[in-house]
Amino acid sequence: MSGTWISTRAWLLMLPLLVVMVSVIGWPLVDTVRLSFTDAKLVGTAGSFVGIDNYAKVLTGSNFQRALVTTTWFAVVSVAAEMVLGVLAALLLNQQFRGRTALRALMILPWALPTVVNATLWRLIYNPEYGALNAALTQLGLIDSYRSWLGEPGSALTALIVADCWKNFPLVALIALAALQAVPRDITAAALVDGAGPLNRFRFVVMPYLAGPLLVALVLRTIEAFKVFDIIWVMTRGGPANSTRTLSILVYQEAFSFQRAGSGASLALIVTLLVTVLAVAYAALLRRAAGAS
Amino acid sequence: MLKSTRNALLGATLLGLTFAGQAYAETTLNALFMAQAAYSEADVRAMTEAFTKANPDLKVNLEFVPYEGLHDKTVLAQGSGGGYDVVLFDVIWPAEYASNKVLVDVTDRVTDEMNKGILPGAWTTVEYDGKRYGMPWILDTKYLFYNKEILEKAGIKTPPKTWDELAEQAKTIKDKGILQTPIAWSWSQAEAAICDYTTLVSAYGGKFLDGGKPAFTSGGGLDALNYMVTSYTSGLTNPNSKEFLEEDVRKVFQNGEAAFALNWTYMYNLANDPKESKVAGKVGVVPAPGVAGKSEVSAVNGSMGLGITATSKHPEEAWKYIVHMTSQETQNAYAKLSLPIWASSYEDASVTKGQEELIAAAKLGLAAMYPRPTTPKYQELSTALQQAIQEALLGQTSPEDALKTAAENSGL
Numbered sequence: 001m002s003g004t005w006i007s008t009r010a011w012l013l014m015l016p017l018l019v020v021m022v023s024v025i026g027w028p029l030v031d032t033v034r035l036s037f038t039d040a041k042l043v044g045t046a047g048s049f050v051g052i053d054n055y056a057k058v059l060t061g062s063n064f065q066r067a068l069v070t071t072t073w074f075a076v077v078s079v080a081a082e083m084v085l086g087v088l089a090a091l092l093l094n095q096q097f098r099g100r101t102a103l104r105a106l107m108i109l110p111w112a113l114p115t116v117v118n119a120t121l122w123r124l125i126y127n128p129e130y131g132a133l134n135a136a137l138t139q140l141g142l143i144d145s146y147r148s149w150l151g152e153p154g155s156a157l158t159a160l161i162v163a164d165c166w167k168n169f170p171l172v173a174l175i176a177l178a179a180l181q182a183v184p185r186d187i188t189a190a191a192l193v194d195g196a197g198p199l200n201r202f203r204f205v206v207m208p209y210l211a212g213p214l215l216v217a218l219v220l221r222t223i224e225a226f227k228v229f230d231i232i233w234v235m236t237r238g239g240p241a242n243s244t245r246t247l248s249i250l251v252y253q254e255a256f257s258f259q260r261a262g263s264g265a266s267l268a269l270i271v272t273l274l275v276t277v278l279a280v281a282y283a284a285l286l287r288r289a290a291g292a293s
Numbered sequence: 294m295l296k297s298t299r300n301a302l303l304g305a306t307l308l309g310l311t312f313a314g315q316a317y318a319e320t321t322l323n324a325l326f327m328a329q330a331a332y333s334e335a336d337v338r339a340m341t342e343a344f345t346k347a348n349p350d351l352k353v354n355l356e357f358v359p360y361e362g363l364h365d366k367t368v369l370a371q372g373s374g375g376g377y378d379v380v381l382f383d384v385i386w387p388a389e390y391a392s393n394k395v396l397v398d399v400t401d402r403v404t405d406e407m408n409k410g411i412l413p414g415a416w417t418t419v420e421y422d423g424k425r426y427g428m429p430w431i432l433d434t435k436y437l438f439y440n441k442e443i444l445e446k447a448g449i450k451t452p453p454k455t456w457d458e459l460a461e462q463a464k465t466i467k468d469k470g471i472l473q474t475p476i477a478w479s480w481s482q483a484e485a486a487i488c489d490y491t492t493l494v495s496a497y498g499g500k501f502l503d504g505g506k507p508a509f510t511s512g513g514g515l516d517a518l519n520y521m522v523t524s525y526t527s528g529l530t531n532p533n534s535k536e537f538l539e540e541d542v543r544k545v546f547q548n549g550e551a552a553f554a555l556n557w558t559y560m561y562n563l564a565n566d567p568k569e570s571k572v573a574g575k576v577g578v579v580p581a582p583g584v585a586g587k588s589e590v591s592a593v594n595g596s597m598g599l600g601i602t603a604t605s606k607h608p609e610e611a612w613k614y615i616v617h618m619t620s621q622e623t624q625n626a627y628a629k630l631s632l633p634i635w636a637s638s639y640e641d642a643s644v645t646k647g648q649e650e651l652i653a654a655a656k657l658g659l660a661a662m663y664p665r666p667t668t669p670k671y672q673e674l675s676t677a678l679q680q681a682i683q684e685a686l687l688g689q690t691s692p693e694d695a696l697k698t699a700a701e702n703s704g705l
C-alpha cells in the first residue's frame with residue numbers, strides 16, 4: 001500500500017520534468033516523423049503526404065551513401081586517434097614532474113574553446129598562402145612548396161580529423177587521468193616488486209581501472225563524431241568537391257539551404273536511428289564491462 | 294501550498310507584463326546585415342546612427358553574419374516565425390524569397406523619384422515576376438584588378454581586353470619569372486565560384502537556363518568552365534584559388550602575389566590603402582574582359598538589396614529605415630566601398646574624386662551585368678554547379694560530364 005503511494009508520489013514529483021521532456025523532445029520528434037512523410041517546404045506550403053518517397057530517395061541517392069562513408073571514416077579515425085592520444089597524454093600527466101599543473105590546465109584549453117573558434121584557428125594554420133603548417137613543414141624540409149591542405153580532396157578530410165582530434169583528445173585525457181589517479185599506489189608498487197615491466201604493468205594493473213571510464217569516453221566521442229557539423233561547416237562547408245560532406249552537412253543543406261523540410265526530416269531521422277543503434281550497442285558493451293568488473 | 298504557487302505565478306506574470314510594457318514604449322527594428330565586403334560593419338553602424346538620431350522613437354538592432362550565413366539565417370528565422378524586420382538579400386534570392394513569401398512586395402511603396410533616379414540595372418536586383426521585393430543597396434559586379442608594376446615589369450602596355458589576352462599576358466609574366474601563378478580567383482566550394490563562372494559565361498555568350506531547363510552544359514556555359522580548367526591546369530592560376538573566397542583573393546593581390554585578380558568593387562580602395570596593402574598606388578582596374586567576336590566586356594550582377602520580411606510587425610518603420618539606407622545622400626557619403634545606385638551620383642565630383650579609374654570601369658561593367666539564373670531552386674542549382682566546378686578543376690571528371698551531372702542535380 002505504502003509502496004504504491006511512494007511510486008505515485010515519485011511520478012507526481014517527476015511530472016513537471018516529464019511535461020518538459022515531452023514538449024521539448026517528444027513533440028518535435030513526432031512532428032519530425034510526420035514531416036518526413038510529406039513534401040513540406042521550410043517556409044510557405046505545409047506539404048502533402050508522400051508516403052516513404054523521401055526515405056526511398058535519400059537511401060538510394062549517391063549523396064547519402066557517400067556522406068555515410070565520409071562520416072564513418074571521420075568518426076572511426078578521429079575517435080581512435082583521440083583515444084590513443086588521450087591515454088598517452090593522461091599517462092604523461094600522471095607522472096611527477098615540474099610544471100605538471102600548468103600543463104594540465106593548458107591541455108584543457110583546446111577542449112574549452114568554442115568549436116567555431118577552434119575551426120577558424122585551424123583554417124588559418126592550414127591557409128595555403130601564409131599558414132603556419134606550410135611554413136613549418138617547409139622549414140623542416142618536409143615539403144618543397146606550399147600545399148593547399150583544405151583544397152585537395154585527398155588531404156581535406158585528414159586535415160579536418162587533425163583539427164577535431166586537437167580539440168577533443170583533452171576530454172579523453174581528462175577522463176583517463178581521473179581514472180589513473182584512482183589506481184592504488186600499493187598495487188603498482190607490488191607489481192613493480194614482482195618484476196612486471198612497464199607494458200605488463202599497464203596491461204594488467206592500470207588497464208582494468210581505465211577500461212570503464214575509457215568506454216564512457218568512447219561512447220561520448222563516437223556519437224559526437226558521428227554528428228559532426230560545425231568544425232566542417234566553418235572549415236570547408238563540405239568541399240572540395242564534396243569530399244568532406246558528412247551526414248549532418250547533408251541534412252543541413254537539404255532542410256535549410258534547399259528548404260526541403262520533408263526530405264531533410266527523413267534524412268535527420270535516418271541519422272538519428274544510426275546514432276541510436278550505436279548508442280544501444282555501446283550501452284550493451286558498458287553493461288557487460290560493468291558486469292565483468 | 295497550491296494557493297501560494299498560484300500567487301507566485303500571478304506575480305511573475307504581472308512582472309513580465311510590466312517589463313513587456315516598457316520594452317514596447319519605443320519601436321525596435323531587427324536588421325540582418327553582412328559582416329564583410331562592400332560597406333564595413335562600422336559604416337553600417339554609422340549610417341544607422343544617423344537614422345536613429347533623426348528618428349529618436351526608433352531603435353535598430355543590427356546583426357552581422359558572414360555572407361555564407363545570410364540566406365540560411367533569414368530562412369531559418371522565417372521558418373520559426375520571424376525575428377528580423379529588415380534583411381539584406383543577394384540578387385539571387387528574390388525568386389525564392391518571393392515564392393516562399395519571405396519578403397514583402399514593396400512595388401507600391403517605391404516613389405516616382407526613386408523610379409527615375411535609380412539606375413535601371415540596379416532595379417533588377419530586387420525584382421521577380423514584375424514585382425519589387427525591396428530596394429537595391431549594394432550595386433556590385435566583379436572587375437579585373439591588375440598590378441600595374443608587374444605588368445610594366447613584364448613589358449605589357451595595356452591590360453587585357455579579352456580572356457585569351459589575359460591568359461597570354463599571364464603566361465608572359467610567368468615565363469619571365471616575375472610570378473609563378475599570376476592569376477587569383479575565388480573558386481572555393483561556395484557562391485563566390487559561381488560569380489566568377491557567371492562572369493565567364495556572360496563573356497562567352499552562354500545561357501544558364503532555356504525555358505526553365507539547364508542550358509549550361511554546352512556552348513558558353515561549357516566554354517566558361519573549360520577556360521577555368523585550362524587556366525588552372527596550365528599553372529597560370531594560383532592553385533589555391535580553389536579554396537579562396539574573395540577576402541583570400543584580396544590578401545594575395547595586395548601582398549603583390551597576383552598580377553590579375555577578379556573581385557568586387559570593395560577591393561579597389563582597400564588594395565590602394567597603404568595601411569592595408571603592399572601594392573597601394575599600383576592597383577589598376579578594368580571591366581572583366583570579353584571574348585573576341587562575342588563580347589566587349591563581361592560582368593556578373595552581384596548586387597544586394599534591403600527588404601522587409603513578411604513576419605515584420607513594423608513594416609512602416611522598416612521601410613523608413615530602408616529608404617534612409619538607400620538614399621542618395623547616404624550612398625554618396627559611403628561611395629568609397631560601394632558605388633551608388635543613383636544615376637546622377639556618377640556626375641558628382643565628391644563621389645568620383647580619387648576613384649576615376651573605378652568609375653570608368655563601372656560605367657562599362659555595370660551596363661553589362663549578367664544575372665545568375667532567376668529560379669526559386671537557385672540554391673540547389675548553385676550547389677550542384679559549385680560541385681561541378683571543383684570536380685572539373687581537380688580533374689575528377691571532364692568539364693562536359695561535370696556540367697551534365699550538375700544539370701541532373703539542379704532540381705530543374
